[in-house]
Amino acid sequence: MTTDGADFERRGSAPVIAPVGPRKLAKVPFVELADGRLQGVVSSGSDIERVYVSSITAGDHGLSCNTNNNRPCGGLSGGSWACNHLRALADAAVAQYGLARVARYLKADLADGGDDLWSGLHTTTAPNRAAEVFASFLRHLSYLEVAPATDPLPELQWFPAAGAVR
Amino acid sequence: MLADALNSTPDGFAEALTLVDGLDDALVQGLARIDEDRATVLESFAAAFGGSPLADRIADTIGKIIAGTVTDEHLVVLAGARAALLGAAHDALRVSLDAALGRSRAAWSDSPVVSDNGHLLAGGRSWLRELAIAGWRGVDHELAGGAAQAVQSLLAAPGTRRLAVLLDGFAAELKATAPVATLPRIPVRRWADLWTRALLLSQDGYPHFEATPIDGRLVLLGVDLHEHPTVFQAQAHGLLETPDGTVRLVRTSVAAAKVDTISGPSAWRMLSAFPIFRGVVAEHRTVEVSGMGLTPAGDLIWDESRAAAGEPADPFAAARVRLGSATALPAAPLDRHPGALAEPVLLEGYGHAENAFDLGGGVSVALDLDRLPAAGPLTPALVGSSTACLGLLRWDGRWLLQPLAVQAVVRKKPVAAHTGDWALGPTEAKAAKAEAAAGTAVDVLRERAGRLLRK
Incomplete structure (x- = not known):
């Protein structure tokens, strides 16, 4: 991970998180790899007030999809065959984080050079996590309401702005 | 030397x-x-x-x-x-x-x-x-x-x-x-x-160390950008000339919370509370400062109500004339760490080696190209064809130069590029188009926040 100079292990500015890829947010406003799940929020195609809260657990590949009012998604309906919301969620995650990082996080069993995340998932059903995931989305949105700051933040020397993918 | x-x-x-x-x-x-x-x-x-x-x-x-x-x-x-x-x-x-x-x-x-x-x-x-x-x-x-x-x-x-x-x-x-x-x-x-x-x-x-109000004229040298998933900061390094004739090397910063999907040039949109800062950075203007707080560690606490945009001033010219004799300020005791070193320098007359500037006499300084942000116009190619470079000397296992601005010759024409040039939006057509598309992310999330947060 380094060329000349200090080893990755001994560098204060060793890069840990790859820059996220740009993607459109209208359909899937929120994706994260957190709490052992790929989870996020998918806008409803028909109702602007409604969103679907979808998740896939790492390891077990348990699927869950519900509305923000906690109604089960008709497309998934408790099964283990992914609905369109889960597919949109996974596509957004791959666009944002890259396939390798998503596959590693979910412990997906991808063949070398395989480019279909779903082919590496052995999906099962998982308990409803809508409340937690939705709370996480609201926390995410709340960053946009945090007041700007002008006091010194000396630790940001450790966090250079993301470089371009050139 | x-x-x-x-x-x-x-x-x-x-x-x-x-x-x-x-x-x-x-x-x-x-x-x-x-x-x-x-x-x-x-x-x-x-x-x-x-x-x-x-x-x-x-x-x-x-x-x-x-x-x-x-x-x-x-x-x-x-x-x-x-x-x-x-x-x-x-x-x-x-x-x-x-x-x-x-x-x-x-x-x-x-x-x-x-x-x-x-x-x-x-x-x-x-x-x-x-x-x-x-x-x-x-x-x-x-x-x-x-x-x-x-x-x-x-x-x-x-x-x-x-x-x-x-x-x-x-x-x-x-x-x-x-x-x-x-x-x-x-x-x-x-x-x-x-x-x-x-x-x-x-x-x-x-x-904690108190800031003291100060008046003067701030001449910007360059802008360093910092980011992690939930923050974006623009930190300007500059020369603060006070009425008593002292010239100090100072920093001033503005930061905003954000989310990971807002990155690259559109991150500047998160700093909309600081129009004067963004303007002086993008247009290379001096700043008339009245009663802004300066900490003993050299941090000028930016305050839009105490700043006014002044005349255009070329950072390279300012560095050639004033940087050498400016007084630097010490780091706060608990902030001292090799990773905190970010010392503004102007280099000219160097040769080019692989990812390094050859300073002559067998000495070269490695370039910290990982610190060329997507939110600005500097590229490794521009740095590689540069004839003058304003940058920050850093230490991370060895000395590294982080370019903040370069003067270069591209297709036989002199050009200059500075990290902060896109503070008001990209000035290059292709990047501006990409920013316009990515920038809607901010609007989409604000709309979602408005609809869902206060329920």
């Missing part, structure tokens, strides 16, 4: 960093599992402090940790000792660099005001203790996410923003890499740096 400073290592420097590495390695497996080899390394760490004011406390702490007791008191001693070693390493590097640049630096003389955020700090401290006990290899999804609540309350209070921003950036890395046990390579120094700084900032009574 600069070349001498870049080529030499201060006395005792390598030994100090070896001690730091020993402590850092113990944090990989965690303080709950100190095997015999690590115990020996930690004992030599303690021995190195023999004769210092910290000697007894460190010897006692290391003994207790090896015996299996890890308390908050022990951790703050470890963090303090590590910070002391790196502070000394910082001083040695800085002295040799200042001498090489002929840069005069004011001495530190201020005494601190003690901050009082006690009730907010316990949550962060307990997470940091769990991390130290488990070690990086023991970080699973649950532990990685364990700071969320502490960050929320720290972010909401004005006095603890600094700790909140640090903990959030650190936690994001642990969350992205959990379970860390399966990670092929661990950023050992980096995570120990972040852990140490966070632990010190989580102590009651962390020293």
Whole structure:
């Protein structure tokens, strides 16, 4: 991970998180790899007030999809065959984080050079996590309401702005 | 000369960093599992402090940790000792660099005001203790996410923003890499740096230094951009000329919270509360400053109501005339760390080597091309064809030059590019188009927030 100079292990500015890829947010406003799940929020195609809260657990590949009012998604309906919301969620995650990082996080069993995340998932059903995931989305949105700051933040020397993918 | 400073290592420097590495390695497996080899390394760490004011406390702490007791008191001693070693390493590097640049630096003389955020700090401290006990290899999804609540309350209070921003950036890395046990390579120094700084900032009574109101004219040299998933900061380095004729090298910063999907040029949109800052940066204008606070560490606390845009001023011309004789300010005592060095310099008349500038006489300085942000127009190709470069000298295992602006010749025409040129939006057609598309992310999320947050 380094060329000349200090080893990755001994560098204060060793890069840990790859820059996220740009993607459109209208359909899937929120994706994260957190709490052992790929989870996020998918806008409803028909109702602007409604969103679907979808998740896939790492390891077990348990699927869950519900509305923000906690109604089960008709497309998934408790099964283990992914609905369109889960597919949109996974596509957004791959666009944002890259396939390798998503596959590693979910412990997906991808063949070398395989480019279909779903082919590496052995999906099962998982308990409803809508409340937690939705709370996480609201926390995410709340960053946009945090007041700007002008006091010194000396630790940001450790966090250079993301470089371009050139 | 600069070349001498870049080529030499201060006395005792390598030994100090070896001690730091020993402590850092113990944090990989965690303080709950100190095997015999690590115990020996930690004992030599303690021995190195023999004769210092910290000697007894460190010897006692290391003994207790090896015996299996890890308390908050022990951790703050470890963090303090590590910070002391790196502070000394910082001083040695800085002295040799200042001498090489002929840069005069004011001495530190201020005494601190003690901050009082006690009730907010316990949550962060307990997470940091769990991390130290488990070690990086023991970080699973649950532990990685364990700071969320502490960050929320720290972010909401004005006095603890600094700790909140640090903990959030650190936690994001642990969350992205959990379970860390399966990670092929661990950023050992980096995570120990972040852990140490966070632990010190989580102590009651962390020293704080008051800013003094000052009038003058600020001439910008360049802008450095910082980012992690939930923050974006633009930090300008500049020369502050005060009515008494003094010219000081200062920094001034504006930062905003954001989310990870807002990155690249559109991150500037998050700084919409600072139109004057963005304007002077994009247009290379001076700033008339009236009554803005300046800290003893050289941070001018930006305040839009105390700033007015002045005349256009070329940063290269300003650096050629004034940078050499400007007075630099010292780092605050607990901020001293080699990673905090970011010394503005102007280089000209160099040759080009691979990812380096050849300064002549067999000396070259490596380029920190990882610090060319997507939010600005500088590219490795521009730097590679440059004839003059304004940049920051940094140290990360070796000296590195981070370009902030270059003058170059492209297709036989002179061009200049500065990191902050896109502060009001990209000035290049292709980048502007991409920014317009990506920039809607901010609008989409604001719409979602408006609809869902207040229900």
